[in-house]
Amino acid sequence: MTTLEAFTPLQELPARLTEMKRRIRAREHDRFRDTETIDVQSECDAQGLSWPRRAARLTRRMCEAQTAVIEPDERIVFTRTVRTVPAYYSPEEWASRTAGRTLHELGPISNICADWGMVLSQGLLARKEAALAARQRLDAETEAVEFLDCAAETIDAVLALAQRYAETARQMGRRDVAEILARVPAHPARTFHEALQSLRLCHAVLWLGGHYHCGLGRFDQYMWPYLKADLEAGRIDESEAEELLAEFFISLNKDSDLYPGIQQGDNGQSLMLGGVKRDGSDGVNPLTVMVLGVARAVALIDPKINLRVDRNISLDLLAVAAELTRIGLGFPQYANDEVVIPGLMAAGYELEDARDYTVAACWEFCIPGLGMEVVNIGAASMSAAVDKAVRAGLAASESFDAILKGVEADLRAQVNVLAEASRKLFLPPAPYYSVLMDGCLERGRDLSLGAKYNNFGIHGATSSNAADALAAVKTLVFDEKKVSPERLLRALETDFAEDEALRKELRENAPKVGNYDERADAFLVKLFDMFADACAAVGGNGRGGRYRPGSGSAMYYVWLARGHDGMREPAVGATADGRKAGEYFSSSLAPSPGVFVRGPFSVLQSFGRIDYRRVSNGGPLTMELSDSLFRGRDATRKVGTFVRAFVQSGCQQLQLNTLNVDTLRDAQIHPELHKNLVVRVWGWSGYFCELDKDYQDQIIGRHIYGSCSADATCQ
Amino acid sequence: MTGVVFDIRELTVHDGPGIRTSVFLKGCPLRCQWCHNPEGMSPEPQLLRSAAGERLAGRVYTSEELAVILNRQAPLLRESGGVTFSGGEPLMQAQFVAEVIDRLDGLHIALDTSGFAPEKDFALVAGGCDFVLFDLKLMDADAHRRWTGVDNGPILRNLFVLDETKIPYVVRVPLVPSVTDTEENLRAIASAVSRLSAHPRVELVPYNRSAGGKYAACGLEWRPAFDESAPYNDNLMPFQELDVEASLA
Numbered sequence: 001m002t003t004l005e006a007f008t009p010l011q012e013l014p015a016r017l018t019e020m021k022r023r024i025r026a027r028e029h030d031r032f033r034d035t036e037t038i039d040v041q042s043e044c045d046a047q048g049l050s051w052p053r054r055a056a057r058l059t060r061r062m063c064e065a066q067t068a069v070i071e072p073d074e075r076i077v078f079t080r081t082v083r084t085v086p087a088y089y090s091p092e093e094w095a096s097r098t099a100g101r102t103l104h105e106l107g108p109i110s111n112i113c114a115d116w117g118m119v120l121s122q123g124l125l126a127r128k129e130a131a132l133a134a135r136q137r138l139d140a141e142t143e144a145v146e147f148l149d150c151a152a153e154t155i156d157a158v159l160a161l162a163q164r165y166a167e168t169a170r171q172m173g174r175r176d177v178a179e180i181l182a183r184v185p186a187h188p189a190r191t192f193h194e195a196l197q198s199l200r201l202c203h204a205v206l207w208l209g210g211h212y213h214c215g216l217g218r219f220d221q222y223m224w225p226y227l228k229a230d231l232e233a234g235r236i237d238e239s240e241a242e243e244l245l246a247e248f249f250i251s252l253n254k255d256s257d258l259y260p261g262i263q264q265g266d267n268g269q270s271l272m273l274g275g276v277k278r279d280g281s282d283g284v285n286p287l288t289v290m291v292l293g294v295a296r297a298v299a300l301i302d303p304k305i306n307l308r309v310d311r312n313i314s315l316d317l318l319a320v321a322a323e324l325t326r327i328g329l330g331f332p333q334y335a336n337d338e339v340v341i342p343g344l345m346a347a348g349y350e351l352e353d354a355r356d357y358t359v360a361a362c363w364e365f366c367i368p369g370l371g372m373e374v375v376n377i378g379a380a381s382m383s384a385a386v387d388k389a390v391r392a393g394l395a396a397s398e399s400f401d402a403i404l405k406g407v408e409a410d411l412r413a414q415v416n417v418l419a420e421a422s423r424k425l426f427l428p429p430a431p432y433y434s435v436l437m438d439g440c441l442e443r444g445r446d447l448s449l450g451a452k453y454n455n456f457g458i459h460g461a462t463s464s465n466a467a468d469a470l471a472a473v474k475t476l477v478f479d480e481k482k483v484s485p486e487r488l489l490r491a492l493e494t495d496f497a498e499d500e501a502l503r504k505e506l507r508e509n510a511p512k513v514g515n516y517d518e519r520a521d522a523f524l525v526k527l528f529d530m531f532a533d534a535c536a537a538v539g540g541n542g543r544g545g546r547y548r549p550g551s552g553s554a555m556y557y558v559w560l561a562r563g564h565d566g567m568r569e570p571a572v573g574a575t576a577d578g579r580k581a582g583e584y585f586s587s588s589l590a591p592s593p594g595v596f597v598r599g600p601f602s603v604l605q606s607f608g609r610i611d612y613r614r615v616s617n618g619g620p621l622t623m624e625l626s627d628s629l630f631r632g633r634d635a636t637r638k639v640g641t642f643v644r645a646f647v648q649s650g651c652q653q654l655q656l657n658t659l660n661v662d663t664l665r666d667a668q669i670h671p672e673l674h675k676n677l678v679v680r681v682w683g684w685s686g687y688f689c690e691l692d693k694d695y696q697d698q699i700i701g702r703h704i705y706g707s708c709s710a711d712a713t714c715q
Numbered sequence: 716m717t718g719v720v721f722d723i724r725e726l727t728v729h730d731g732p733g734i735r736t737s738v739f740l741k742g743c744p745l746r747c748q749w750c751h752n753p754e755g756m757s758p759e760p761q762l763l764r765s766a767a768g769e770r771l772a773g774r775v776y777t778s779e780e781l782a783v784i785l786n787r788q789a790p791l792l793r794e795s796g797g798v799t800f801s802g803g804e805p806l807m808q809a810q811f812v813a814e815v816i817d818r819l820d821g822l823h824i825a826l827d828t829s830g831f832a833p834e835k836d837f838a839l840v841a842g843g844c845d846f847v848l849f850d851l852k853l854m855d856a857d858a859h860r861r862w863t864g865v866d867n868g869p870i871l872r873n874l875f876v877l878d879e880t881k882i883p884y885v886v887r888v889p890l891v892p893s894v895t896d897t898e899e900n901l902r903a904i905a906s907a908v909s910r911l912s913a914h915p916r917v918e919l920v921p922y923n924r925s926a927g928g929k930y931a932a933c934g935l936e937w938r939p940a941f942d943e944s945a946p947y948n949d950n951l952m953p954f955q956e957l958d959v960e961a962s963l964a
Contacts, residue, residue, distance in 0.1 A: 516787060599725025601736060601788045629728055632964055638728040645734065645791045705726055 009293025009320050010242045016073050017246050021300065024253050025676065029069070029079050037084045038065045044088050051097070052429040052446060054088040055209065056150035059432045060157035062208035068168035070177060076197050076247050077165055077177055078204050080255040085210045101426035104374050106212070106260060109427055109448060111268060111360045111376060113215035114436035115369025117222030119202055120195045123187040128155045130441045137444075144444030150431035151441055158205050158432075159186050165201075192241055195226040196248040202436065204255065209432050212260050213268030213361035216303055217368040220273045220287040227287055238290075245294045252302040262555045263695060265301045265686025268361025274317075275308030275337050278352045282312070289320055295331060296324045301678055301685045305331035306359050310338050311647050318640025325639060326630045328658040330680020333363065333620055334643055339652045340365060343616035347548055349453065362683015363552055363588075363618040363653055364457050369438035372451035373545065374425065375617060378418040379459035379556045380534075380549075382466035382527050383572045383585060385410035390473055390576050391492060394485040400478045407470070408530045415458065415534040415547065417568070422456055423542040454545035457617035460531045461556035462585035464513045464592045467523035468577035472510035475519060488576060495574045495581045507578030507595065514591030514703075515598045516605040525609050532614035550617025551610065551652070554682055557585040558694050584698040587682050588655070589621040593701045600642065600705045608649035620655035620683070621646075622702075627660045629706030655680055664688060664700050718811030721754055721772045721803065723784065729964060731825035731846050733796025736788055738781065740812065741773045743804040745829050746864035747852070748940060749891045751926035753933045755803035763932040772933075778811055782818035789820050797823025797845070806832035809840050816843040830870035830877075837873045838880075847877055847884035849915075852895050854903035862894055871907070878911045886917045887964070892945035902953040909957040917954055917961040922947050 013021065023029065040061045044054045062082060069079040089097065104110070119127070131148045138144040166181035183190070184198035199216075206214045230236045236244075252269050259267040273291055277283045288307075295305050307321055324331050335357075344354035344365060353367045360366040364375030389406030392398075398406075427448035434440035434447040476483045487502060496503040511519035528551065535547040556567070561584045563571035573581040577592055584593055589607050591597045600623060607621045629635065639656075646654045657680040667674035671689035679688045679699055688696060719741040727737040742758030743750075750756065754763060760773030776784075785798050792798065798819065805812050806828055816824055825846040830837070841847055851874070852867075853859040859867035877884055886908055890896040908917055924944070927937035954961035 598723065599736070601725040601791050604791065605788070629726070632729055633962065635728060638734050641734050641795045642726060645795045648791060648794065706728070 009289060009323065010246070010297045013246055013297050014243055017243065017250060020071075020073060020247065021250050021298065024250060025300075027257065029254060032067060032069045032079055032081050033083050034065070034067075034081055035083070037086050038062070038082060040086050040088050041090060045090075050146065052146055052150045052431060055429045056153040056431045058086070058088050059154045059205065059209040063157040063161040063205060066161060066208075068165045070165070070169055070172060070174060074247070075176065075193070075244065076200050076251050077169075077181075078201050078251070080204060080208070080258060082208070083258055085208065098426055100424065102421045102424040104377065104425060104427070106210070107428055108210040108212070109372070109430045109433055110211055111213040111215075111364070112371055112373060113217045113358050113360055113366055113368040114206075114433065115438050116199060116217050116436070118369060118438065119185070119436050120189045120198050120222060120226075123185060123189070123198075124155045124159060124202070124435070125186045126188070127435050127441060128152055131155070131435075134441055134444045141444060147429070147431060147434070147446045148441065148444055150429070151435050154209075154432035155435055158202065161205070162186065162201060189226060191235060192223070192227040192230045193236075193244055195223055196244055200248060200251055206433060206436075207255065207259060209430070211430065211433055215268060215358060215360050215366070215368070216271035217358045218273075218275070218283075218356070219271040220285055220291055221277065221283055224285045224287040242290060242294055245290060246298050249294060249298045249303060250300065253300045256302055263681065263686055263692065264690045265681065266684045267302070268684070269302040270304040270306060270359050270361055270684075272306045272308060272358040273332070274313070275335075275357075276310075276355050278356050280355060284313070284317060289317065292320045292324050292332070295329075296327060299327060299329060299676070299678070301329070301687065304333070304684055306335060307332040308335050308337050309643060309647055310336065311644070313644070313647075315637060315640050315644070318643050319636040321643070322636035322639035325625070325656050325658055326627070326636065328627065329678045330655065330657045330685040333359075333683075334646065334654040334656070335359070335365075336647050336652055336654075338647060339612045339650060340616070343613045343652070346613045347455065347616045348546070353453070359618065362554070363620050363655075364550065365616065365618045367453055369436075370452040372437075372447055373453055373455045373457065374422070375457035375548070375550075376554060377422045377425075377456040377458060379461040379554065379567075379569075380411055380414045380418070380531055381461055381556065381560050381569045381572065382411070382531070383462040383469070383560060383575055384569055385414065386466040386469045386527075387572050387575050390469060391489060394477075394489040397485060400474055403473065404470075404526070407527070408533075411530050412534040412537065415531070415538050418458055419538040419541065419547060425543070450543055454541070454543040455548045456541045456545060457548045457550050458535060459550050459552045459554055459556065459617070459619065460528060460615070461553040462560055462572075463524060463527055463551065464586050464590060465575060465577050465579055466527055467513045467520055468510065468592050468595065469575045470523040471512070471520040472506045472576050472578065474523075475510050476505065492574045492576065503578045503580070505578075506576060510577070512591060512595040512597070514595070514603045514606050516602040521606045521609050524606065525611065528610050528615050532611070548617040549615050550619045551615055552588045552617070552619025552683065553585065557587045557682075558698060561585055562694060584694075584701065586702075587622050587698065588619045590623065591703055593698070593703075597703055601645065604646055604649035604651055608651045612650075612652040615652075618653055620653040621651050622655045622657070624657045624659050624702045624704045626704050626706045627658050630658065659699070659704055661700055661704060664696070668693075668696060716811055716814060717775050717777050718781070718808045718815070719758060719760060719773045720776055720781065721774075725788070727799065730799040730801060730827055731797065731848060732823065735796040735799050735825070736785060736792060737799040737801050737827075738785070740800060740802045740805040740808050742807040743802055743829070744807060744831055744865060745804065748862055749889065749894070749922060749926055751923045751929075752803070753930050753935050758807060761933065763929070764934075765932040778814035778818060781815050785815070785822065786818070786820045789822055792822055797825060799825040799827055799848075800840070801827035804829050804831065806836050806840055809836035813839050813843060816840070830873045831865055832869065832873065834869070834873060834876060837876060841877055841880060841882060844882060847882055849874060849877060849884050849886050851886050851888055851904055851907070853900055854907060855900065858900075874911070878913050881913070884913065884915050886915050887920055888917060889920050889922065890947040890949060891922050892942055892947045894941050896948040898948070898950070898953065901948070901950070905953040905957045905959050905961075908954075908959050914960070917959055918964040919949055919951070919961060920964045921949065
């Protein structure tokens, strides 16, 4: 391993970038944006273009419509100036062409990760050559020829956009920018600066074509060779490299208000650090450390930082990572290689590919360049399954085993419904995304038709409340017989309106997940086993893949509590864990909100019991730390030590958030004073004051560990 | 035998090396005017009443029950830290603590103590520990009596006992404005520590301004005879002059 001492983490942004950050947060670049949308559809209709050609035309016209914007202090350029991505079919035409098919979310491919290493090292001209070579080879196949022509059209469009930027730079006397854009993304990047510029442009164009949640992959792996070469040749030094990297990170925050997402910030600009290389050797390098330091100094919601860890990871590195955790952005999110890699292999991934995993956007695992997976095809509502089975079982005076069978049947039914709908999935052609993936051009097949891995992921949402509900029924109704079935049923039906005593009993005297209490944890494990069984039993997804169960909740922890138009599932009413209708569930993996929890070690041990080899879609254990935990000189090493304990516990993924509840409450009252306050929401971080109140309140209600305000340990 | 515990907290970071689980034993012979754990004073379980509702502080455990709870976490704690016995004053339940320690399974054990205990109790518990956090508040005997309610003689004697044991330890000084943080007191502490053969490190612990928060819930009145809001003096010079390693916690 390269020594980590090679770099000291960046402490503060240079003045130039502080000003750039201020400008971008104030959205001063909004003035460059057009108010009118461009029309692509008329042209497509007039020419009677096919679907693939329309997709290519969209990317091309969007590239052409961009005004080249180069601010005097910018060294990495591109500012999106066209606000909206236009349709290329009329709504009627779109509806009739997609009739009987399932579209995922907005339709276009999202939530995957390109092979950025390949793109930067080959350059787009080499990709075009690959397309032309395949076209010659496959000239008898009309579909392949059309696809490859479309891919080439998008490449030309990106190169033309780069040339326009280069020309503008020359006119402004910015030879530095002009020279770089004359080189990339057409040709292989030679320097760190060129690689960052190439990535900025190629990545931004994905969004122009309607794609979203576009991951950035294993950034320190594919970027380090460029930086290393620069450093060795003496072209730049550490501080220049940090400044470029910081500018790149800031640039990722420019257009994000135009990106689609559930809430501002939910945009999937995630990158992965560390972990093993494809050959199994340690991938941590000096850029790993540099990214952690720069992300801390930049302190914006993009890019979202992930760090792969295993038992051998250095505590020095974890302490640098904890410095980032300390400032409360909710980065990094940790993934445990020791659990994730075997899980992916059990799900059919080859060893080398499994070692190369990243997160698609939030937390879902995918392989850069090789995965055309839909990692969030839907969610199974564990609380709904349990609630239905409990109510039916109590009403029919059934045994507890019968209730469990009911849960199992309901989970299967939910997975079946999701599978049935998703087998009709239609992904619109994606010629430009295909350029950035492995083998699409070479095979002459659009990415939308599939890649090496084609699995679908299903979230297993609201697991803790569901397990707690089962534990409460088992303990209080069946084992101790303290509560009659009739009484519980009536209380559930009336939302505990007449029986607050019972609600307290269920809430306070039944076993709860998060306390390393077998009586509750056993149901957590069982729910995920049942869910995994249901996903295995449902078989293939019609695209050569299977259904991957996960442990994340995405927004369902709020939607399932409050109801939402965007989901098939009904809201869940009062539940047997003592939760009243409308109360939020916990986000991804976390103890149920408001229940007594022994503490973070017990939480790790409870959730470490899940068999993640069968639950490999991802979904983080979510823990909130009080900022007071970070007082004291060894604090960051201690938080790093806690991350090691996470590795040891056998949990899969960990999202650590640092909070101060008083600050959050104040921000609700005085949002104008807390504009830059960032919190981790689910698989992403956002500005607290820009979140809907539902999401704000749920965060304030989470368990916060290490708090000093009402606690015994602090002096 | 049984003991009374008012909290078991996981992931404590200020109570010894690494990350730890701290056990807070109920009951304390001292009545420090700045005490921030008033529920740790009485040795009996007690009901705390606040706006948030009622909560029972203090649960009776057998030494076996408590050891089972702690040993369950051993796989995580063995590599990352250990267990700390704190309070209240853990030495008020010395026999119980010693029994729990005997039952612990290869864990690093720390004792967080005021040092105020009979020498045999101190030796019994400290002898089973890997690390001691030893509080030193006031060197002047009268001032010590006035502010904590007890004589500091036994504390100083136990400090010398500890110094002979070769068990690693740190001396912790709470910085209470104009009470313990005076130049005179810090000099006296530095001087005492400089004469110890183990050359322990000194940690100065800033006064916790939310100390009074829990008094009402305990049915006690918070009436400190010092100015809480005054800045505390964290001048390390008295220690540096005598080559005593000191830092702010």
